[in-house]
Amino acid sequence: MATTKKTSKASVSGEHAKALIIAEKPSVANDIAKALGGFTKHDEYFESDAFLISSAVGHLLEIAAPDEYEVKRGKWSFANLPVIPPHFDLRPIVKTESRLKVLQKLIKRKDVNRLINACDAGREGELIFRLIAQHAKAPQAVERLWLQSMTPASIREGFSKLRSDSDLQPLADAARCRSEADWLVGINGTRAMTAFNSKGGGFFLTTVGRVQTPTLSIVVQREEQIRKFIPKDYWEVRGEFIAAAGIYEGRWFSPDFKKDPAEPDARENRLWSEAAAKSIVAACRNKKGSVSEESKPATQLAPQLFDLTSLQREANARFGFSAKNTLGLAQALYERHKVLTYPRTDAKALPEDYLDTVHTTIENLGEHSPEYKSFASTILNGDGKKSWIKPNKRIFDNSKISDHFAIIPTLEAPKTLSEPEQKLYDLVVRRFLAVFYPAAEYRVTTRITEVSGHHFKTEGRVLVEPGWLSVYGKASQADDELIPVQKNESVQSESIELVALKTKPPARYTEATLLSAMESAGKWVDDDDMREAMAEKGLGTPATRAAIIEGLLAEKYILREARELIPTAKAFQLMTLLRGLDVSELTQPDLTGTWEHKLSLIEQGKLDRNTFMQEIAQMTQRIVKRAKEFNSDTIPGDYVTLKTPCPHCGKAVKENYRRFACESCGFTISKTPGGRAFEYDEAETLLKDKTIGPLQGFRSKMGRPFAAIIKLSEIPKDDADYPNAGFKLEFDFGNSQDNDTEVIDFTGREALGACPKCSGAIYEDGMRYVCEHNTGPTKTCDFKTGKVVLQQEISAEQVKKLLIEGKTDLLTNFKSNRTGRGFKAYLALDAGGKIGFEFEAKAPAKKRVGDKDESKSDPKPKRASRSKAKAEE
Structure with a gap:
């Protein structure tokens, strides 16, 4: 309590006045209260004679354009671009709005005459506090608590050295610049590229961003390298040598080898000529060899602590x-x-x-x-x-x-x-x-065996002292220990073999390797100042990189297959567009490097905030202008010819930016029907089978997602809209039979089970599963369900399970149309044969979700009402 009183005397005026301390997280508020002492805990804050302490929970507000500048999705056109508002409004983040109200109430308390910014010591912490103060129109003076350590002593020392608000103004300027610039580039870039891609109708959402798009570019460039990779043959020569103590192996190498950037595939042990490799084998087979050896100690430090x-x-x-x-x-x-x-x-x-x-x-x-x-x-x-x-x-x-x-x-x-x-x-x-722990210690041995003037290398490493490796259970290790040879011992070649190999393409990115690439993105930047600015930042921050990758997955720019990340057709189309429009700012890490360099200058007081934002506005104008004024029908790019011929005339079908088109007749289909880009294998299947699906990821003109089957329908010869094309692309939503007068013929189709309403047979039909008695003018049953429900695909196997057992397995990819949030649920039948959602039972209050004993329990789902399920659909 002594520390608290000392601090209050130094900084709080008025007998009953108090300072409100705002931390970034509840845990920090709790640590501060413990360090200063003398506080009473209330529901959302701590209070003592001199202080109130409360906290945010990260960002509570987001910047937004004033209402008059906001254009709703579905009306994104070049007529409404660019969006460069004269100022930004603040909008509470819905999920944390209750916490914001708590802070507003405390700020407006009559006894609070001073604010102490105790948010994290950095750019984002500064922004979080200042947006709260701005939104609450706080009139109080502000001081800054700057902590890098959360020990009680460090906290008390920080309070004895509070910094003035003006000292941190340059940092606040940099924080606002970063936030506003990201908004301007993201909003205008996304709307400009969406408007460009939606010229032919529909709504093709094409998101871009300062961090998202260069990250995607890294993945696309790697995939382009893989696709263009041509394997090269090479050979290695491997030998076995007999010494007195046993047999060891060695690989031929060239002692004169030097790395050459022009030959990235070259290695000291690779031979590009089979004849040369065979000559080495012939020269060394059944010959004696001399041995030289060098052993030296080596150490390996433990990895650094985790960020x-x-x-x-x-x-x-x-x-x-x-x-x-x-x-x-x-x-x-x-x-x-x-x-x-x-x-x-x-x-x-x-x-x-x-x-x-x-x-x-x-x-x-x-x-x-x-x-x-x-x-x-x-x-x-x-x-x-x-x-x-x-x-x-x-x-x-x-x-x-x-x-x-x-x-x-x-x-x-x-x-x-x-x-x-x-x-x-x-x-x-x-x-x-x-x-x-101390470093791990090894003895590293390099053995050179010379046979007929040719050299073979054998390497061994023996763990002498495990050091830190013992923490990981590696107390002893001799995996690469070599059998000994005596000084001047002559060895006999036992076998010399030729091994034919091929060079391999670079590996696809996993999340681990992509995170590394994002972290070290500065290596792709040529300018020294920008590279230095990015050295600490990279693309994104540790806190945002996971969200960036998940965003690319959610927007279907990349797919996750096992551990590999694979870019989609949509990703390639975006890169083609940005390259064709010469919008390199959005495809390379240079933009982030430039920003980080200039934000660093703003933090140091060497660059004016207004100057930076004027440059961002100019760049935004340039990006929109390039997209708006590009008037060619296609974009230059590296396009393919499909393997499947035209279904109308049998000639080749070639790709351009917007379409797949026959080189001979008038057949053509959009590459992005309903705002969803065809993968090449999907286009091939459609041309071959005349149908594909159901496919997800389509969007209506208002931007709402939907699923459908795509069909190629024959066109009457007298259709003036499609002269000589033979076929046109159509969506099949699976409801075309609802008002038909003819009964569907299910002959030859597999019945999935008995209808829960009338005991008739359930069949798969288009985009739905339907009762055989729910067709034609005299239908007597209304049972049906979609193949896709709230973006969750429902397989025939799950429908069988629903009909037999009364509910499906737990399905994990539902997404609410109202909120856009994903959720897990069972589809289940009620007593009347209607389908509704059932949800996993919540864990008991005293237990924690995810505990081992909970995960093995058999939860009894709670059934949602049919009305709720229907409303969500």
């Missing part, structure tokens, strides 16, 4: 977790279980005053977790004289910390973690323990 991106990479590589899932698990371990520190960090270091905290944390791990006990004891006892926890710039370095420090375990002992949570927690704990 979010490195944690996401490691979890993806080890467990296949997506970046989004890893972030969600880490957030749960931080917020709900309180066993990890804040995960949305870009730092791999700890504050320099954290030695005592680390010591206590490792003691705690040893006491409460048997699997870590021996490692904790080893670290704390060190070499028998002193602990291994000591000042080390690789671990403790304030200069390597911005808003948050590295992810490490807390003093809380974990209880009832789910299996994925336990895996991630263990990953963080072992990395944390390993970083204090």
